[in-house]
Amino acid sequence: MEFENRVVLVTGAARGIGRAIAAAFALEGARVVVNDICSEKSLAAMLHTPPFDNGRTRTMRVDIGDLAEVERMFGEVESVENRLDILVNNAGIIRRGSVETVTEQEWDDVIRVNLKGTFNCLTVAARMMIRQGHGKMINISSVAAKLGDITSAPGYGPSKAAIDALTKTFARQLASHGITVNGVAPHAIETEMSAEWPEEKRRAIVDAIPLKRLGRPEEVAGAALFLASDKADFITGEIIDVNGGFLMD
Ligand SMILES: NC(=O)c1ccc[n+]([C@@H]2O[C@H](COP(=O)([O-])OP(=O)(O)OC[C@H]3O[C@@H](n4cnc5c(N)ncnc54)[C@H](O)[C@@H]3O)[C@@H](O)[C@H]2O)c1
Numbered sequence: 027m028e029f030e031n032r033v034v035l036v037t038g039a040a041r042g043i044g045r046a047i048a049a050a051f052a053l054e055g056a057r058v059v060v061n062d063i064c065s066e067k068s069l070a071a072m073l074h075t076p077p078f079d080n081g082r083t084r085t086m087r088v089d090i091g092d093l094a095e096v097e098r099m100f101g102e103v104e105s106v107e108n109r110l111d112i113l114v115n116n117a118g119i120i121r122r123g124s125v126e127t128v129t130e131q132e133w134d135d136v137i138r139v140n141l142k143g144t145f146n147c148l149t150v151a152a153r154m155m156i157r158q159g160h161g162k163m164i165n166i167s168s169v170a171a172k173l174g175d176i177t178s179a180p181g182y183g184p185s186k187a188a189i190d191a192l193t194k195t196f197a198r199q200l201a202s203h204g205i206t207v208n209g210v211a212p213h214a215i216e217t218e219m220s221a222e223w224p225e226e227k228r229r230a231i232v233d234a235i236p237l238k239r240l241g242r243p244e245e246v247a248g249a250a251l252f253l254a255s256d257k258a259d260f261i262t263g264e265i266i267d268v269n270g271g272f273l274m275d
Pocket of ligand 1: 041
């Protein structure tokens with residue numbers, strides 16, 4: 027198995043894309059740490075569901091926007107597993123609205139989770155990976171990083187654009203330590219986040235995608251696992267689009 031005994035932490039992994047990424051690693055033999063802010067009950071239930079019922083999966087209920095909590099989480103991973111091979115920064119939120127109605131609270135919430143949360147995990151994980159002399163980090167971005175708002179959410183695109191800049195910043199600074207940092211930029215993936223779209227909007231979104239369908243979480247997982255694999259050892263600072271051809275750049 028490709029990731030046998032590698033230690034992988036995936037943020038926001040209780041559902042959607044994060045869960046698909048965690049499941050794909052688990053099926054490839056990894057020791058997976060599932061982070062999320064959802065209820066302890068949901069996290070506990072995951073451990074009874076395949077492929078997470080393998081005795082090699084742990085859950086950690088931590089808000090990635092809280093640096094002290096993030097430090098506690100990685101500290102625990104280090105003391106239990108003794109290393110961290112792969113980090114996937116997937117947790118993200120969206121607050122829908124227009125530029126006229128967006129509130130300070132909505133802006134702050136999106137920036138706190140998407141940008142500060144990703145930064146918190148990158149910095150704390152980087153210290154661990156520098157000590158061990160290797161590591162791979164993958165940040166889940168969005169097509170909105172390049173296009174700005176396409177789903178009526180003013181803070182979301184800017185938060186993802188900043189994540190792309192973080193990807194390149196960390197990639198440059200950590201390269202000499204044997205650590206790669208890359209991104210995956212999905213568009214229109216079938217999850218609870220996209221389930222909020224009204225039917226008419228969903229039809230318009232599918233219509234604009236050359237492959238004429240929404241993407242599946244497993245298809246984002248495929249790109250993340252490639253970037254985490256040995257096959258991608260010479261790739262860093264790259265952001266792979268997973269968008270059905272919606273944006274070709
Ligand atoms: N679904 C799409 O079409 C799409 C498109 C582009 C990018 N993305 C990105 O992919 C990622 C996953 O999206 P999804 O559609 O699976 O979303 P989702 O809402 O289904 O899942 C997000 C998960 O993150 C968790 N989370 C939220 N805040 C957290 C916090 N502070 N700390 C820890 N966990 C937290 C949630 O509890 C949830 O389980 C996000 O970063 C999103 O921006 C999704």
